[in-house]
Amino acid sequence: MILTILQEDTTIPVAEIGRRVGLSTTPCWRRIQKMEEDGVIKRRVAVLDxxxxxxxxxxxxxxxxxxxxxxxxxxxxxxxxxxxxxxxxxxxxxxxxxxxxxxxxxxxxxxxxxxxxxxxxxxxxxxxxxAMERIKEATALPLSYMQLDAVAKASK
Known part of the structure; x- marks a missing residue:
């Protein structure tokens, strides 16, 4: 859920992200830092027009x-x-x-x-x-595959 929020807008304060996912600020911040350390979050960027x-x-x-x-x-x-x-x-x-x-x-x-x-x-x-027309442009990756990967690893 944290990754979904961050893929939409990285400027949302950690306290707000925590509120949305049911965590206090410190545990939410730790999870974000861990995902950055693990390379799940590669970088935070601005998407330009x-x-x-x-x-x-x-x-x-x-x-x-x-x-x-x-x-x-x-x-x-x-x-x-x-x-x-x-x-x-x-x-x-x-x-x-x-x-x-x-x-x-x-x-x-x-x-x-x-x-x-x-x-x-x-x-x-x-x-x-x-390209004649940009019909869809996305920077967010589908995260449902992450859940499938976790289930596959758990069953091994």
């Missing part, structure tokens, strides 16, 4: 490579980490090897990003899909 910070265009970039060795992946990951435009980066199964989520102000900014990327590392194929 992309349009208000001039990051209006979202591009999903599919990458295929013929390089499938650790050295190439390490170099590729380092290069990608240097691009602040890349907000998500995944190694995939299936027909594409990597998927990037890139946010930029406009098509010209994406073209600049693209040219920098392909000049820095060999890629077999790059395909871009521009």
């Amino acid at each position: 992309p349009a208000k910070v001039n990051a209006k265009v979202t591009v999903f970039v599919s990458i295929v490579t013929n390089q499938h060795n650790e050295d190439w992946l390490t170099r590729f990951a380092r290069i990608i980490s240097e691009f602040p435009e890349v907000v998500d980066f995944y190694r995939m199964s299936g027909n594409i090897d990597y998927l990037l989520k890139v946010v930029v102000p406009d098509i010209e900014a994406y073209d600049t990003f693209y040219k920098k990327l392909v000049s820095r590392i060999d890629i077999t194929d790059v395909s871009s899909a521009f």
